[in-house]
Amino acid sequence: MxxxxxxxxxxxxxxxxxxxxxxxxxxxxxxxxxxxxxxxxxxxxxxxxxxxxxxxxxxxxxxxxxxxxxxxxxxxxxxxxxxxxxxxxxxxxxxxxxxxxxxxxxxxxxxxxxxxxxxxxxxxxxxxxxxxxxxxxxxxxxxxxxxxxxxxxxxxxxxxxxxxxxxxxxxxxxxxxxxxxxxxxxxxxxxxxxxxxxxxxxxxxxxxxAGGKLHISQTDETPFELGKNIATAPGKVVFRNDLIELIQYAPTQETVYSRPLLIFPPWINKFYILDLREENSMIRWLVDKGLTVFVVSWRSADEVTKDYTWDDYSKNGVYAAVEAALQASGSKKLNAVGYCIGGTLLSGTLAHMAANGDDRVAAATFFASQSDFELAGDLKVFTDGPGRGYIDSVIEENGGVMPGAMMYETFNWLRPIDLVWRYVIDQYMLGKTPRPFDLLYWNADQTNIPGKVHKRYLRDCYSKNKLSRGKFKLFGEKVNLKDVKIPVMVQASRDDHICPFESVYRTATVFGGDTKFVLSGSGHIAGVVNHPDSNKYQHWTGGDITPTGEEWLETAEEHPGSWWPYWWDWLKPKSGSRKKAAPPKDMGLGDAPGSYVRVRLQHIKLPLE
Structure with missing residues (x-):
């Protein structure tokens, strides 16, 4: 026993x-x-x-x-x-x-x-x-x-x-x-x-x-401070506009690869899930490999950005970040990463770039990201008639903004046993005081979303699946993902309840170039952020893309541990030759992790006028 x-x-x-x-x-x-x-x-x-x-x-x-x-x-x-x-x-x-x-x-x-x-x-x-x-x-x-x-x-x-x-x-x-x-x-x-x-x-x-609303505290947030014990990778903010701050991280090697890596995280959460702690930081791991890493930090929707559209996110987010990263690095091309909805935005923008002869992005990786939403899972409940009508009314009541507090509750109720009832039992029935946990601190650090962006995401992507069908419009032009012919790697997580494995796999079938697929163990966060030193979970790799994920998995090979080394083997030859490393230029915009990431929901009063 x-x-x-x-x-x-x-x-x-x-x-x-x-x-x-x-x-x-x-x-x-x-x-x-x-x-x-x-x-x-x-x-x-x-x-x-x-x-x-x-x-x-x-x-x-x-x-x-x-x-x-x-x-x-x-x-x-x-x-x-x-x-x-x-x-x-x-x-x-x-x-x-x-x-x-x-x-x-x-x-x-x-x-x-x-x-x-x-x-x-x-x-x-x-x-x-x-x-x-x-x-x-x-x-x-x-x-x-x-x-x-x-x-x-x-x-x-x-x-x-x-x-x-x-x-x-x-x-x-x-x-x-x-x-x-x-x-x-x-x-x-x-x-x-x-x-x-x-x-x-x-x-x-x-x-x-929570001002009269039942809002379960999952963790004690008091011990955590951005830049002190979480999000501590050193770097500089090298660009800022009303929507994004672009962070360039300081090199740790004497030489770096000439082609930088630009990461677009989701704007539903904050970017520092990729730099939560030193021992599990993806950003630090990539920098230690010799990459010049840039990360976009999205602004939480407020009076300034509440009326922004999907086109604004593409123009002032993707296009602006690509231009700023290339200027800061001195490179002519870069590789890009899109995580979750950040990948959805990136894929459509890449199609627009391809249609207009813009080849500044040489290769792209998608973490737990959907561009085909046919099998998008439980979140589709929020995209049919009653669901969208309800979301529209919430946005209207909150001054044209989708409140981050509601997004937090929505994602919790997708996994109520683990993220709701567990805490009801531990705290309200057993009387246990919440303990500090950095991952739960990040999970509760939500952002507001411009209503127009969120409604279009639910309508055109989730409900009508326009992006994968060549019917999604960007800057007035229909974009076709088959025009994206650069090398692509798509990562999915086996137990992802937000972007299900089969749904993400369908995304691997929509691009027009050489696409690789890798499946990791665990879910939407732990499946992506799994440092090799942790020796946790597993991943699967396979050959050519097949019609369904289950077919691909039948012949895929299972490997212990993190999928990051497999990704690096694919990314390294696409990162250019080595050159002497240089620290990020001080543009007078502050140190990493920047200022936008420090704005919490309580700092923004809704509804906005």
């Missing part, structure tokens, strides 16, 4: 804990529970005095969840056989549950629990909790399958129904409620009720900090 299992077995059962409570301890528990109830009522009053969840509009069902559920119900009503099959699955699930409970009670054998939510030994050792867990599993499986049984609903309704059913089943998990969470009940008894009382006070503090 491993040490981990031994520790679990050593935990006192709830029955044992209750047996040890004397009458005075029980009175203390009841008194604390009464105080917690009072604090709960105060918390409810705090929220009611606020304006509801962050970024939302006062509508009953703005995302059309009810419509999707009704369509599923109507479809099943029109198809009695499909309804009967769905109900038969539920009945079979319950029959199997009773059989399993009886069999396991006789034999004592239980299969291992794979769901990390149910790691507490009480879920296996206590028959009542075991039944609750298994009943939840049966019911949630049935609920998740209902939309699949409905034979005649449109694809967008099917996706919406599945998405909101997943939200519902995750919310109904017994681990999310004090009375059915053995870990929380144990803490409640052991602390004399203080855990719950502390949790409610933490919730009230979160509501107060």
């Amino acid at each position: 491993s040490g981990k299992n031994t520790n679990k077995a050593a935990l006192p059962s709830l029955k044992q804990l209750m047996a040890t409570q004397n009458p005075l301890q029980m009175q203390v528990l009841m008194a604390t529970l009464a105080l917690a109830n009072s604090e709960s009522n105060a918390l409810i009053s705090d929220v009611l005095r606020g304006s509801g969840p962050i970024g939302t509009v006062s509508q009953g069902d703005p995302m059309g969840a009810g419509e999707a559920f009704r369509e599923v119900g109507n479809s099943l009503a029109r198809n009695p056989t499909a309804l009967m099959n769905a109900n038969m699955e539920l009945m079979q699930g319950w029959m199997q549950l009773w059989q399993e409970m009886a069999t396991e009670a006789l034999s004592g054998d239980t299969p291992p629990v794979r769901d990390k939510r149910f790691a507490d030994p009480e879920w296996e050792n206590n028959p009542s909790f075991k039944f609750i867990r298994k009943a939840y599993e049966v019911n949630s499986k049935w609920l998740m399958g209902l939309a699949d049984h409905a034979p005649d609903i449109p694809d967008n309704i099917h996706l919406r129904a599945k998405f909101f059913t997943q939200q519902l089943t995750d919310t109904l998990s017994p681990t999310n409620y004090l009375g059915t969470n053995p870990q929380a009940l144990r803490a409640f008894i052991e602390t004399g009720g203080e855990s719950v009382l502390n949790g409610i006070r933490l919730a009230r503090a979160d509501v107060k900090k």
Whole structure:
């Protein structure tokens, strides 16, 4: 038996804990529970005095969840056989549950629990909790399958129904409620009720900090300071306009490759995920390889940039950064990187450059980026009629800006078990104070987005998939990604919930030149930012591009560790000859990480006039 299992077995059962409570301890528990109830009522009053969840509009069902559920119900009503099959699955699930409970009670054998939510030994050792867990599993499986049984609903309704059913089943998990969470009940008894009382006070503090809205604090942000213990790679801001700051990083080698590397990160988050800590900094790793590295730092949308368009981002973002980087480096060409939406912008701009004979970008790499959105996953829920209508109303209520706070909540609810309910349990039920964690500090450091840019992204890319079809317009001209004939490498992450593997793979099929594809383990962040020294995860490499990602993966070769060395083997021969290194020129614009990155959401008051 491993040490981990031994520790679990050593935990006192709830029955044992209750047996040890004397009458005075029980009175203390009841008194604390009464105080917690009072604090709960105060918390409810705090929220009611606020304006509801962050970024939302006062509508009953703005995302059309009810419509999707009704369509599923109507479809099943029109198809009695499909309804009967769905109900038969539920009945079979319950029959199997009773059989399993009886069999396991006789034999004592239980299969291992794979769901990390149910790691507490009480879920296996206590028959009542075991039944609750298994009943939840049966019911949630049935609920998740209902939309699949409905034979005649449109694809967008099917996706919406599945998405909101997943939200519902995750919310109904017994681990999310004090009375059915053995870990929380144990803490409640052991602390004399203080855990719950502390949790409610933490919730009230979160509501107060967010101005009456429930905004869960995932980490203690106080120990972190940009330029001091995160985003510390040395460099200079060598260019600034109203939209971007361009940072050039100081060389660490006596000679550098003549062709610089220019990185366009997403403007939904801030660039320093690529320079979070010294030991995992991609920027430092690239500089140590001998590259002159430039990174774009996007301005969070405010009164100055709230009316910017996609064309403005291409002109004042990509084109301006390319020109400034070439001037600063003295090179005639550069290589470029686009991460997530930064890659979407880059790909369209590259097509515009190709159509107009601009060959200043010699090669491009795309990190977890989509230019084909046919299989874009759960985020497409926000791009059909109700979803886009809701987003439009949020933007209107916030002065023409998509608020970063709502983007933060949206991405959290794409992975609610890990990014919402985990913190509800740890903080509000167990009473644990959030701990410092640099990745979560970055995750909470969101940016506002110009409404016109965001609406066009959702409409023309996600909903209509114009970019991959040659129908997307830039500066009034239709751009065709097949015109992009420079060498391209596309990276995807196997477990990416924002830019799914198959969706990113389709992006590898849209360009007109030599394209390589590499798949990494993990998700949207850890799959990209995986320093070779960490010896974590794995990656897959293969041969020619095939019609689907699964076909490509069948013949791909798996390798342990980071994909960065594979990328460097591809990028190095495209980086030119070596030349003497020179430090970035001091343009009087300040040191890295610059000034735009330091602007946090609380510095920008929405709605803007």
